Amino acid sequence: MDFKDTPEEAAFRAEVRAWIDANAPKHLEGELKRASFGSNGIASEDPIAAGKAWQKKKAEAGWACLHWPKEYGGGARTPIERVIWGQEEGPYAALTGVFTIGHGMCGPTVMSWASEEHKRELLPPLASGETVWCQLFSEPASGSDLAGLRTRAVKADDGSGDWIINGQKIWTSGAQYSDWGLLITRTNPDVPKHKGLTMFFLNMKSPGVEVRPIKQANGQSSFNEVYFTDVRIPDSQRLGEVGQGWEVSLTTLMNERLSIGSGMSTGFPELFRFCMEAEIDGAPAVDDSGVRSKLAQFAVKQSGLKYTGMRAISALSKGETPGPENSIGKLVAGAAMQELSMFALDLQGEAGVLWNEDSPQQGRFQAMLMRSPATRIEGGSDEILRNIIGERVLGLPGDIRVDKNVAFKDIPTSGRKN
Amino acid sequence: MNLDFSDEQKQLREQVRRFLSENCTSETVRSILEGPESYDKELYQGLAELGVLGAAIPEEYGGVGLTHLELCVVAEELGRVLAPVPVSSSIYLTAEFLMLAGSEKQKETWLPKLASGEAIGAFAFAEGQGRMAPAKIKATVSGGKLSGTKSPVADGDVADVLVVAAKNEKGNVSLYLVEAAAKGVSRETLETIDPTRSQARITFDGAPAELLGAEGDGWHIATQVLDRAAVLMAFEQVGGADRSLEIARDYALERMAFGRPIGSFQAVKHILADMYVSATLARSNCYYGAWALNSGAAEFPVAAATARVSATTAFQHCAKNNIQVHGGMGFTWAFDCHLYYRRSNALAVALGSLSSWESQLIERMSAGNAEQAA
Ligand SMILES: Cc1cc2nc3c(=O)[nH]c(=O)nc-3n(C[C@H](O)[C@H](O)[C@H](O)COP(=O)(O)OP(=O)(O)OC[C@H]3O[C@@H](n4cnc5c(N)ncnc54)[C@H](O)[C@@H]3O)c2cc1C
Numbered sequence: 001m002d003f004k005d006t007p008e009e010a011a012f013r014a015e016v017r018a019w020i021d022a023n024a025p026k027h028l029e030g031e032l033k034r035a036s037f038g039s040n041g042i043a044s045e046d047p048i049a050a051g052k053a054w055q056k057k058k059a060e061a062g063w064a065c066l067h068w069p070k071e072y073g074g075g076a077r078t079p080i081e082r083v084i085w086g087q088e089e090g091p092y093a094a095l096t097g098v099f100t101i102g103h104g105m106c107g108p109t110v111m112s113w114a115s116e117e118h119k120r121e122l123l124p125p126l127a128s129g130e131t132v133w134c135q136l137f138s139e140p141a142s143g144s145d146l147a148g149l150r151t152r153a154v155k156a157d158d159g160s161g162d163w164i165i166n167g168q169k170i171w172t173s174g175a176q177y178s179d180w181g182l183l184i185t186r187t188n189p190d191v192p193k194h195k196g197l198t199m200f201f202l203n204m205k206s207p208g209v210e211v212r213p214i215k216q217a218n219g220q221s222s223f224n225e226v227y228f229t230d231v232r233i234p235d236s237q238r239l240g241e242v243g244q245g246w247e248v249s250l251t252t253l254m255n256e257r258l259s260i261g262s263g264m265s266t267g268f269p270e271l272f273r274f275c276m277e278a279e280i281d282g283a284p285a286v287d288d289s290g291v292r293s294k295l296a297q298f299a300v301k302q303s304g305l306k307y308t309g310m311r312a313i314s315a316l317s318k319g320e321t322p323g324p325e326n327s328i329g330k331l332v333a334g335a336a337m338q339e340l341s342m343f344a345l346d347l348q349g350e351a352g353v354l355w356n357e358d359s360p361q362q363g364r365f366q367a368m369l370m371r372s373p374a375t376r377i378e379g380g381s382d383e384i385l386r387n388i389i390g391e392r393v394l395g396l397p398g399d400i401r402v403d404k405n406v407a408f409k410d411i412p413t414s415g416r417k418n
Numbered sequence: 419m420n421l422d423f424s425d426e427q428k429q430l431r432e433q434v435r436r437f438l439s440e441n442c443t444s445e446t447v448r449s450i451l452e453g454p455e456s457y458d459k460e461l462y463q464g465l466a467e468l469g470v471l472g473a474a475i476p477e478e479y480g481g482v483g484l485t486h487l488e489l490c491v492v493a494e495e496l497g498r499v500l501a502p503v504p505v506s507s508s509i510y511l512t513a514e515f516l517m518l519a520g521s522e523k524q525k526e527t528w529l530p531k532l533a534s535g536e537a538i539g540a541f542a543f544a545e546g547q548g549r550m551a552p553a554k555i556k557a558t559v560s561g562g563k564l565s566g567t568k569s570p571v572a573d574g575d576v577a578d579v580l581v582v583a584a585k586n587e588k589g590n591v592s593l594y595l596v597e598a599a600a601k602g603v604s605r606e607t608l609e610t611i612d613p614t615r616s617q618a619r620i621t622f623d624g625a626p627a628e629l630l631g632a633e634g635d636g637w638h639i640a641t642q643v644l645d646r647a648a649v650l651m652a653f654e655q656v657g658g659a660d661r662s663l664e665i666a667r668d669y670a671l672e673r674m675a676f677g678r679p680i681g682s683f684q685a686v687k688h689i690l691a692d693m694y695v696s697a698t699l700a701r702s703n704c705y706y707g708a709w710a711l712n713s714g715a716a717e718f719p720v721a722a723a724t725a726r727v728s729a730t731t732a733f734q735h736c737a738k739n740n741i742q743v744h745g746g747m748g749f750t751w752a753f754d755c756h757l758y759y760r761r762s763n764a765l766a767v768a769l770g771s772l773s774s775w776e777s778q779l780i781e782r783m784s785a786g787n788a789e790q791a792a
Contacts, residue, residue, distance in 0.1 A: 001487060001709045002420050009419065080419055276784060286784050289777060296776030299783065300728035304699025307706045310421040317420075328695055383684070389694055390687035394667050397682035 003310075005084070012081055016063075016088045023057055024092050025050065032091035034362055041367075042095075048132075048177055051098045055129025058096075065103055065127040072111065072119055073127030079316040098174060102126050102133030106182045108255045110201065113239040113248050122180070122201070134178040135252065136169045136202070136226060141413050143171070144384050146184075146253075147193045147246055148403075148413060151228060153185035153200070163200065163238075165208075165231040171378075175211045175224040178204045182252065183233075184245050189409040196408055197245030200233050207231070218370035256379050257326050257388075264329050266336035267368055268302035271295070271344055274361055278347050285347055294343055301336045305329060324392035327385040334375035335382065341369035421705050427491050434495040437468055442499040444754050447614055450502035451757070456576045456607065456616035462503045462535050471509055472533030475517070480530030486646070490708040493650045497657025500761050502614040504538050504573035506654070506768070510647035512539025515581045515593065519631030519639045524595060528579055540577035542568035542620055543640065549774045552591045552637045557584035557622065559594055563602070564627035567619065572768060574598075574618030575607040582627065583636050590634035594627035601625065612764035614757070644769055645722035649707040652729035655765055656704050659697040659729070662736040662758045666690060666743040673745075680743070689743060693736045700725075700732035720786060723779035730765070730772045737762035 005013055028042055028050065035041025042050060058064045059073065066082045068074020077085070086093065107126055111119060125131045142148035151167025165185060175181065181202045188196035202209070208231035213221040240248040275295060278285040285291050309329070312322055344365035345352035356363045376382050390396045403411045423431070441464050450458055465471055474489040475481025482488075489509070496505060513532045516525050531537035545556055545568060557566025564584055574580065580596045580603075596603065602625035608617045631639045667690055670681030680686045707725030710718040737758040741748035748755040766772050 001423060001705065001712065003706075003709055003713075003715075005419065083419070272783065284784075286780060289773070292777045292780040293773055296723075296727050296779045297731065299779060300703055300724055300731070301699060303706065303724050304703045304728055307421060307702035308698055310419065311702055311705065314420050314422045318422075325698070328698055332695060332699065383688070386688040386691035387684070389691035390681070390684075394663075394690055394694060396667070396670060396687050396690065397679055399682065399684065400678075 009080060009084060013084050013088065016085055019061060019063070020088055020092070023061070025054060025095070028095070029091055032094050034364060035094060035367075047095075048098055051095045052129045054092060054095045055099060059128035064129070065107070068107065068111070068123070068127060072107075073124035079313045083310070083313050096129070098132055098177070099126075099129060101135050101173060102131070102180075105135055105252045105256045106133040106180070106201075109182060109199075109239065109248060109252045112251050113199070114201070115236075118201075118236075126180075131179040132174060132177055134172050134175045134181045134204070135256075136172055136175070136181045136183040137249065137252075138171045139168060140170050144381055146249065147197065148408075148411070149184060149186060149197070151183075151185045152189075153187050153198055153233070156232065161235040163233045163235065165200075165202075165228040165233060167228050169226040169228075170214075171223045172211075172226050173223045173378075175204065175226050176213055176221075180204060181226075182239075184249050186408065187242055187245075190407050191243075192405055193403060193408040193411060194246040195243055197249070198242050199239040199245040199248040200237050201239060202231070202233055202237065206233070217373065218367070253380070257324075257330070257385075264305065264333040266298060266302045266305065266333050267340050267365075268295075268298045268336075270361075270364060271298060271340050274344060274365075275347070278360075280347075291347070298336060298340055298343075301332055305332055324388050327380070327388045327393075330375065330379060331382055331385040331389075334372060337368055337375060338372035341365045341372060345369060421702075421709070423487065423491060427487060430488055431491045431495060434468070434470060434492055435498075437464065438495055438499045438501065442501050444757070447500050447502050447754075447757055450614045451760075456613075457504050457573070458502050461501065462505075465501075465503065465505070466533070466535030471505065471535055474509075475513055475529050475533045479525055480533040482533075486650075486712045487708055489650060490653045490704070490711075493653035494657035497654030498661040500614060500658065500757055504540070504576060504615075506615075506647065506651055507540040507573035507577065508532050508538045510650040511541040511643060512577075512579065512581055514643045514646050515539075515541070515630060515639065518643055519593065519635070524628070524630065528595075531578075537578040538573060538576055539579045539581065540571055540573045541643075542571040542574060542580050542582045544568065544570060550770050555583055555585055555591055557582065559584045559586055559592065559627050562627060563624040564594060564596055564622040565624055567621045569619035570608055570610070570617035571605075571620050572615060572617055574620050575605055575616050580620070581630060582622070583640060584627070586633060588634070591636035591640075592633050593630040593636040593639055595630050596622065596625050596627050610764065612760035614761065615764055615768075645719055646711060647769055648722045648726040648775070649704070649711045651765060651769060652700070652704050652707060652725040655729035655733040655762070656697065656701050658758055658761055658765075659693075659700060659732040659736040662733070662740040662755075662762075663690065663693045663697055665754065665758075666693065666736075666740040669744055669747075686743060689739050693739055696732040696735045700728040703728040717786070719782045720779065723775050723782060726769075726775045727772065727779055730775070733762040734766055 031042045062075055066075035066077035066085055070076045107123060110122055126133060137146055139149045153163045153165050156162040156164050181204050183200045183202045185198055186196050187198040208229045210227040212225045214223055214225055215221055275286040275291055276284060280288050316322060348360045351360055355366050359366050391398055441461050446458055469482040470492050472481030473484045473492055474486050477483035516528055532539055543550060545554060564582060577598050580598055582594045582596050583591055584594060586592050602623045605618045605620040608619055610617045670686055671679050673680045704725045707721045710721035741755045741759055744753060744755050747753050
């Protein structure tokens with residue numbers, strides 16, 4: 001058991017630190033640190049352009065996608081080197097949040113399922129931040145129950161082998177500035193729902209793709225509705241066999257839990273700093289016993305997640321594969337963020353109601369309060385994550401599936417039109 | 419970086435687990451719970467022979483000369499089976515007091531006996547209700563004679579040697595070694611929610627007391643030793659939490675209701691998932707505490723309180739929900755659920771209550787640096 005760097009790790013850390021010190025956009029550091037839970041909340045520059053610029057710089061120096069092989073534009077680094085990089089990159093990592101879906105989920109799926117030719121064409125520009133990817137999975141009637149999706153792909157009747165897509169996706173993060181999308185469709189409604197799916201990658205600029213931003217509960221618009229009207233996709237852009245889409249999507253979903261769950265902050269450091277500054281009856285809030293008790297519980301959640309992540313990395317570096325136990329990251333962090341921001345507002349008293357510039361701490365906790373409900377839903381809701389832990393980690397029986405052996409077209413759904 | 423026990427440490431875990439599966443069954447625990455004895459002597463002797471008691475005591479003092487990491491591994495196993503033995507009082511506390519602050523002679527006298535199980539030690543600090551604090555100590559030592567009453571003292575009824583916190587003539591808190599058999603010491607066993615870890619009231623009436631560590635340094639030494647013990651006890655708690663989860667999971671697979679195993683109902687599945695979450699967070703925090711304890715890292719005080727708060731929370735969470743998952747069976751004497759429930763609540767107030775550790779954690783973080791936990 002050792003937290004300290006080995007000499008090689010220390011040398012690597014020094015190299016990373018020196019490079020970041022010489023190259024990071026230092027003028028954005030303050031803004032990035034103030035933004036809640038690592039979101040790219042910079043207002044002084046175009047956040048997408050700033051993210052692309054930082055990614056490009058990293059790629060040119062060999063620091064992009066440290067978990068990918070070199071031939072696809074990655075850094076081929078060990079799990080521990082990736083952790084060290086993450087620790088040293090610090091707040092600048094938030095700049096490239098726009099690539100999280102591409103680097104964390106779409107890239108690995110392409111790597112597992114695309115032809116060698118496509119990998120060499122698609123992955124390097126994704127690694128270097130020239131292209132942005134989105135994940136076109138959820139639909140109005142299928143989120144948790146993803147396999148219930150209805151967007152149709154049918155073979156064009158012109159003999160070209162192309163596929164024609166019609167339907168609608170929803171909640172697609174970043175679709176408004178994406179170049180490519182990973183798209184799951186239904187190719188056969190006459191078989192049980194998991195069996196009739198097929199995966200593609202799609203150029204988002206294709207004719208017939210329409211992206212409509214959705215105004216979210218917190219007032220922002222990071223996700224979208226995406227409509228497909230007779231969109232044409234060449235068969236060469238299929239990932240996996242026809243009907244194998246569910247299997248392909250599992251690669252994405254597994255990587256999703258790994259990538260969004262790991263290293264997620266609960267917001268505790270910000271709350272702790274706030275409690276050092278805020279006052280209760282003229283004394284620092286941190287001296288109040290009730291405050292301490294709450295803070296301590298948030299503190300051990302935060303550190304528990306951090307060290308659970310380190311245990312996972314330790315296992316990974318010994319050759320073990322990451323499993324469903326990684327569902328714990330987002331489950332704990334999401335709920336903690338929500339409670340923590342409510343607690344911060346409580347400490348702010350009546351001023352806790354204020355928003356943005358007028359509010360204490362530039363509205364950081366208010367932003368967290370208004371964003372955290374989404375964290376408990378996106379990438380698998382709390383309930384789905386608990387099912388995964390219960391069934392796949394603890395070995396409990398699966399939920400009863402009434403739709404298991406029923407042809408998709410015969411499954412009753414809410415608000416189904418056809 | 420490597421946040422895991424070594425292969426040798428894992429082997430030790432297997433060895434201790436095998437030993438305990440044979441020598442510390444539910445019947446063993448129940449015989450102490452229901453019988454007149456305060457601890458299981460045979461089990462304690464067996465642990466001594468296995469080298470478990472002396473794991474972290476240097477060889478020159480009759481120990482095995484391993485590190486605190488090995489002791490952490492052992493503690494977790496003891497916690498899993500609710501071992502009814504005075505290891506925490508004798509080894510996590512008394513032996514650590516001697517190793518940290520004892521004179522050469524005190525170490526030579528007592529450490530070999532503690533390691534061999536020939537003598538049992540206990541730490542007498544509390545004097546009635548409320549949080550541990552130097553201001554609350556009324557026991558006094560004057561001219562080498564100790565007077566006052568300590569209660570509750572874990573394993574105080576079976577201890578041969580006591581580490582006692584008392585005020586000297588100048589009113590400063592110091593620590594003293596007192597032999598339980600000495601004249602002027604009287605003690606009685608107290609009723610508790612968990613008789614598998616006995617508690618006593620000890621009255622000192624001019625008992626001979628020998629200074630342990632520098633005069634007036636008592637609170638300082640006690641804080642350091644309590645931090646060490648906190649990590650070890652946290653491992654016991656994680657062992658108990660994990661075992662509670664296993665028992666609940668097994669029951670959920672076996673018990674049928676409405677034609678299905680109850681573990682297939684989400685309300686039950688989600689209780690179990692949450693137990694897994696709290697036990698996992700606590701385990702990770704304990705590994706952090708173990709590392710800091712063993713490496714003498716500057717952040718040790720924060721790490722110790724982190725492990726302790728997290729493990730206390732997890733064990734209570736898992737033990738109470740273990741009963742819930744068992745339904746009515748869980749509330750019977752015959753099922754083991756209440757053994758874990760008792761122990762989880764007893765350990766939650768041992769070495770200082772949860773809220774006092776929560777408070778210490780935050781105090782230590784504010785004295786240091788919030789980023790430590792970031
Ligand atoms: C901010 C944000 C960004 C997102 N980005 C993307 C994206 O980029 N691409 C994409 O494809 N999707 C995206 N999503 C969609 C997301 O994956 C889904 O919202 C999520 O999977 C939940 O599905 P749903 O919204 O349809 O809720 P539903 O599935 O309708 O769930 C409603 C409620 O029922 C519960 N529930 C459903 N099934 C079960 C069950 N079996 N057991 C117990 N409870 C159950 C849920 O937990 C929830 O509480 C995003 C969502 C959000 C909030």
